[in-house]
Amino acid sequence: MNLTFHDKTITGILTLLPAKEVKFEDEMENYNFSIAKSLKLKMAMGYNTHRIFDENVCTSDLCAFGMNHLFEKDLLRKEEIDALILVTQSPDYFMPPTSNVIQGKLGLKNDIFCMDINQGCAGFLIGLIQAFMLLEQESINKVVLLNADILSRKVSKSDRNSNPLTGDAASVTIIEKNTSKNTIYGFLKMDGTGHDALIIPAGGFRMPSTPETAKMKEDAAGNFRSLDNLVMKGDDVFNFVQREVPPMVEQLLQKAGVSKEEVDFYMFHQPNKFMLNKLADKLGVPRDKMPSNIVENFGNASGVTIPTAISFNLGDKLIRESYLICLAGFGVGLTWASLLMRIEHLKFNEIIKY
Amino acid sequence: MKLLNIKEFTEMENFDNAIAEILEVDTIELDQELISFECWDSLTILSIISHADETYKVTLSAAEVNESKTVGGLKKLIKSKM
Numbered sequence: 001m002n003l004t005f006h007d008k009t010i011t012g013i014l015t016l017l018p019a020k021e022v023k024f025e026d027e028m029e030n031y032n033f034s035i036a037k038s039l040k041l042k043m044a045m046g047y048n049t050h051r052i053f054d055e056n057v058c059t060s061d062l063c064a065f066g067m068n069h070l071f072e073k074d075l076l077r078k079e080e081i082d083a084l085i086l087v088t089q090s091p092d093y094f095m096p097p098t099s100n101v102i103q104g105k106l107g108l109k110n111d112i113f114c115m116d117i118n119q120g121c122a123g124f125l126i127g128l129i130q131a132f133m134l135l136e137q138e139s140i141n142k143v144v145l146l147n148a149d150i151l152s153r154k155v156s157k158s159d160r161n162s163n164p165l166t167g168d169a170a171s172v173t174i175i176e177k178n179t180s181k182n183t184i185y186g187f188l189k190m191d192g193t194g195h196d197a198l199i200i201p202a203g204g205f206r207m208p209s210t211p212e213t214a215k216m217k218e219d220a221a222g223n224f225r226s227l228d229n230l231v232m233k234g235d236d237v238f239n240f241v242q243r244e245v246p247p248m249v250e251q252l253l254q255k256a257g258v259s260k261e262e263v264d265f266y267m268f269h270q271p272n273k274f275m276l277n278k279l280a281d282k283l284g285v286p287r288d289k290m291p292s293n294i295v296e297n298f299g300n301a302s303g304v305t306i307p308t309a310i311s312f313n314l315g316d317k318l319i320r321e322s323y324l325i326c327l328a329g330f331g332v333g334l335t336w337a338s339l340l341m342r343i344e345h346l347k348f349n350e351i352i353k354y
Numbered sequence: 355m356k357l358l359n360i361k362e363f364t365e366m367e368n369f370d371n372a373i374a375e376i377l378e379v380d381t382i383e384l385d386q387e388l389i390s391f392e393c394w395d396s397l398t399i400l401s402i403i404s405h406a407d408e409t410y411k412v413t414l415s416a417a418e419v420n421e422s423k424t425v426g427g428l429k430k431l432i433k434s435k436m
Contacts, residue, residue: 235415
């Protein structure tokens, strides 16, 4: 569906990355493949290092750390936060919502709208769309969007399909009303018939975790994982992305009346370099306008990859400059979404380590 | 009709070269089993899926590639979807 929003803007992006770095080579021995084959995969997909948070850290800790950083630097004030949206697939608990936990932890006002959203690869887009919708309310003037995932803990270390590309990260994005009379164009689609293309089969109510679901089994391709682990149908995801994303972006730009050349950057979800380069070529967009360097440096942290790509590739430039940016997220759900918006003169756009 | 045949012939000759390159060998025989190639793994399958998408606008699943068994079977599979 087509979406439009008016007079709203992003005013700051903070990305939190783990200090702990794991090299692809250090984990090759976990995989049931020859070194030569694994090195070939590394080359083709653009794998190198990925970052993971320490075992005892949870989503609410990361979000509170990031927001406290902003409070301390006076980049954000507690009393001005009217809504807190958390997009994660790694909540602290099934109940209560982790956004409520964060609100309590930070001592935010009670006059606030907290909500958790379970979305992944398109999570930054879904979060922004939700923020724009909340800002339609008179009493909501500033929304904090939190994206956080710690999926490294759900991926089998012997799964060459998912482990080398998975990273952890969190981000804090501030969305506000503005008076510049701008229009944001959006496009969104979902297809739940593909809900098993990316899934953690056990651990929910459908299939509670038991000693049986924890048993490691080998798949047809030689990867070892249990039903408690994340599993991805790589070929289905590849075909879905190549089929749906280029027409989605074409339609978005057409609706907005903007040519591909007029867009300064295509900040897309980062599944791997291979898939992003294919997307850039298919769309006829220069590869340097569509950064694909997040997986090789930090890993794919689901909904956090787009803010990471913006903070890492544009940094301070976004404080001084103004860019027309096309955002696109696609994956788990299946969900695919895109937004075309001007991002400019941010109060902050930085990466901190945890 | 003749033109179409020539076009088809050229496409399939290119197919042989491209598949040989993906399978990391100089030449291929139609009766060769896909799993017999030294380099055969999930990345090779993804390379074939990507090549079919780019060159022939044909969508293949990993299961279909595996079920096609041989180089000739793979060729037939792609042709059947063109």
